[in-house]
Amino acid sequence: GAGVSQSPSNKVTEKGKDVELRCDPISGHTALYWYRQSLGQGLEFLIYFQGNSAPDKSGLPSDRFSAERTGGSVSTLTIQRTQQEDSAVYLCASTYSEGSYNEQFFGPGTRLTVL
């Protein structure tokens, strides 16, 4: 079956522009996570969705970052007024549900470069 997909795979933007990153989780997975992989910070948690709700946004680095999830499926991470320090690979992962640990399946990531 299809895995987690993310688009675009690469995005180059100019400082100050807004960008939208999309994640399509595995069908039936209710939990969705966004992570960021950058040279300076390693892999860090950004936000978690259970269904359409985001109980924890504590990992979002600033109020320029927001995310939504519609229909309990596709999620969009939006970065407004991008800065050079936003350059990173943004990873999405999905899993069946909360509770005892279920493996998180990761997408291939979106590489964002802010010039």
Add this chain to the structure above:
Amino acid sequence: GDSVTQMEGPVTLSEEAFLTINCTYTATGYPSLFWYVQYPGEGLQLLLKATKADDKGSNKGFEATYRKETTSFHLEKGSVQVSDSAVYFCALSDLWGVWGAQKLVFGQGTRLTINP
């Protein structure tokens, strides 16, 4: 907060050598522990996991034992192959909140290169 410290690389070995990548953690609860692998050009994949103390996770010849007394989860393989070249991440997850979310806390990653 919770944290993971792993041996930084890069690590370069010859084929059939013995591999150890050290990983230690700090957590307030009783986390599950994981090793993830990222092969060149591919996404993160779960390599193995252990959910309680003294559990041993194993997969593809790799092993790691959850040691609560030393707060460690070292990755080992007896005989590495060129195809094992990748970046390896140690991680922990602690169920939290009423939603039981499982956010992963990762180490910095160790780049492993195996030469033929």
